[in-house]
Structure formats: C-alpha cells, structure tokens
Amino acid sequence: MTATPASADDVLNIDIDGNVAIVTINRPQMRNALDEAAVAKIDAFFSNIPPEVGAVVLQTEGPHFCAGLDLKEHHAKRRSPTEFMRVCQGWHRAFDKMQHGGIPVIAAMQGAVVGGGLELAAAAHVRVADRTAYFALPEGQRGIFTGGGATVRVARIITPGRMIELMLTGRVIDVEEGQRLGLAHYIADDARATALELARKIAGNARLSNYAIVTAINKISDMSATDGLYTEGLIMCMVQTAIDDVQGRLGDFVEKRTEKVQL
Numbered sequence: 001m002t003a004t005p006a007s008a009d010d011v012l013n014i015d016i017d018g019n020v021a022i023v024t025i026n027r028p029q030m031r032n033a034l035d036e037a038a039v040a041k042i043d044a045f046f047s048n049i050p051p052e053v054g055a056v057v058l059q060t061e062g063p064h065f066c067a068g069l070d071l072k073e074h075h076a077k078r079r080s081p082t083e084f085m086r087v088c089q090g091w092h093r094a095f096d097k098m099q100h101g102g103i104p105v106i107a108a109m110q111g112a113v114v115g116g117g118l119e120l121a122a123a124a125h126v127r128v129a130d131r132t133a134y135f136a137l138p139e140g141q142r143g144i145f146t147g148g149g150a151t152v153r154v155a156r157i158i159t160p161g162r163m164i165e166l167m168l169t170g171r172v173i174d175v176e177e178g179q180r181l182g183l184a185h186y187i188a189d190d191a192r193a194t195a196l197e198l199a200r201k202i203a204g205n206a207r208l209s210n211y212a213i214v215t216a217i218n219k220i221s222d223m224s225a226t227d228g229l230y231t232e233g234l235i236m237c238m239v240q241t242a243i244d245d246v247q248g249r250l251g252d253f254v255e256k257r258t259e260k261v262q263l
C-alpha cells in the first residue's frame with residue numbers, strides 16, 4: 001500500500017492501495033465532527049482523485065463514524081445566517097463531488113452516524129455498517145436544521161415522511177432498522193474489511209459503466225420519465241463506445257470465460 005505524504009495527525013489520511021483509495025477522516029477525539037477545514041479537505045480530495053483510482057473507501061478513526069457539524073466551532077464562531085449559508089454550500093459542494101464525481105464511494109460506518117455524519121454517509125454509493133452503528137438527525141434538539149444535503153439525500157433514501165419523523169422526535173435508530181430503511185446496505189462484523197473487499201470488486205468493473213452508474217441514476221431520478229428514458233439510452237450508447245472493454249467483456253461471456261449470474 002502506498003500513501004500520499006500525510007502525518008499521523010492529518011485530518012484526512014489518503015492511502016492508495018492498487019486501484020482503491022482509502023480515505024480516513026481522523027478526528028476521533030472530536031468523534032470525527034467536521035469543521036470547515038475538514039470539509040475543505042474532503043472537497044479537495046474528491047476534486048482531484050488520482051487517475052488510477054477506480055473506487056474509494058471512506059472510513060473514520062475511532063468508535064464513531066461522524067458526529068456531524070463541529071458544534072464547538074459553530075458555537076465559537078457565532079455565524080450569521082449568511083456565514084452559515086456559505087458553510088452549508090461548502091458541505092454541498094464537497095458531498096456533491098463525492099456523489100457525482102464518477103468514482104464509486106463505499107462508506108464503512110461504526111457507532112454514531114448522526115446529523116452531518118449521516119449526510120456524509122448518504123453521499124456514498126454503498127454503505128457498510130458494523131453492529132455498533134446507529135443513526136439519528138438531532139438537529140432539532142440543537143436548534144438548527146440540516147445543512148449538508150440531508151433534505152435531498154437522506155429523504156430520498158428513507159422517504160421525506162420518515163425523515164420528518166426522525167427529526168421531530170430525535171429518535172435514534174439501530175443498525176437493523178437503518179438497514180431496513182436503506183441507510184446501511186450491508187451489516188458486517190468488520191465494516192472496513194467488507195468495504196475494502198467491495199471496493200476492490202467494484203473497481204474491477206468497466207470504468208465507464210461505474211461512471212454511468214454513479215452519475216446517471218441519481219441525475220435521471222431528477223428528470224421526467226420521458227427525459228430519463230432518453231438520457232438512459234444516450235448513456236447506454238456512450239458506455240457502449242468503449243468498444244475494446246465492452247467487446248472483451250461480452251466476448252468473455254460468449255466464449256464461456258466468465259462466471260454466470262447465479263446464486
């Protein structure tokens with residue numbers, strides 16, 4: 001495994017392992033709460049993913065995935081509405097790059113996945129939780145609102161009605177309920193190991209197919225059915241033009257060199 005230059009106390013550690021990047025948020029003493037600097041580092045990584053990377057594992061240090069907005073920084077800065085709008089737009093930019101950047105992101109979650117931590121996880125494409133993981137949106141109790149994309153991303157996953165209920169009550173949901181609602185796709189004894197295994201497998205897909213999967217499906221869900229079907233056709237044709245890869249993969253099936261789809 002090679003690592004980009006990073007010291008042990010860096011907020012964002014990046015290790016490149018073959019064609020997988022392992023991105024580790026490293027503020028365990030703050031339960032990985034995200035301050036402005038941490039969000040800027042996430043933005044910088046997803047703005048400039050090394051070209052050899054075909055999938056990203058997003059993980060965090062310590063017993064909790066992410067405690068959301070850095071409440072200490074927010075409290076100390078006494079931000080005005082326009083200053084906080086700028087902060088929210090920074091979160092939106094960074095998480096949009098993660099979700100729509102064209103490279104699959106697999107999150108490994110443990111402990112608290114709350115507030116902005118859930119917004120971070122919701123921007124990943126595949127979410128793996130260990131058995132300690134739990135989810136909540138405690139913004140109501142803190143006297144604020146979501147600002148990192150939850151009204152779009154979390155509401156789409158769990159439905160707007162469920163998100164309203166969770167925010168009003170501040171209810172904490174365990175990992176099993178989280179999985180039923182789609183917040184976790186997998187529950188694993190070792191979320192990091194499972195996320196890495198999935199990332200390696202996903203990075204082995206055709207690169208352009210992965211690009212289409214992680215960009216087109218969310219975009220098409222914003223469109224009318226007629227626009228969506230047209231766009232789907234165009235994307236299919238665009239992916240198909242990567243002729244060598246497609247011909248090779250189709251040929252592998254036709255010549256019985258690859259596995260069938262079976263249980």
Ligand code: 1HE
Pocket residue numbers: 029030031033064066067068069070071072073088091112114115116117138139142144145146147148
């Ligand atoms: C923090 C934060 C934070 C912990 N900002 N410093 N998010 C929340 O409302 C969740 C707030 N955090 C918690 O409920 C708990 O800390 C946890 C359940 C996540 C973890 O509990 P625990 O017992 O393991 O740790 P702790 O003792 O509460 O916290 C350890 C330290 O981290 C402590 O600091 P210390 O100086 O006393 O050691 C905590 O103050 C600190 N810490 N969470 C700052 N969030 C774009 S809008 C997004 C809106 C939101 O995200 S709102 C939801 C905010």
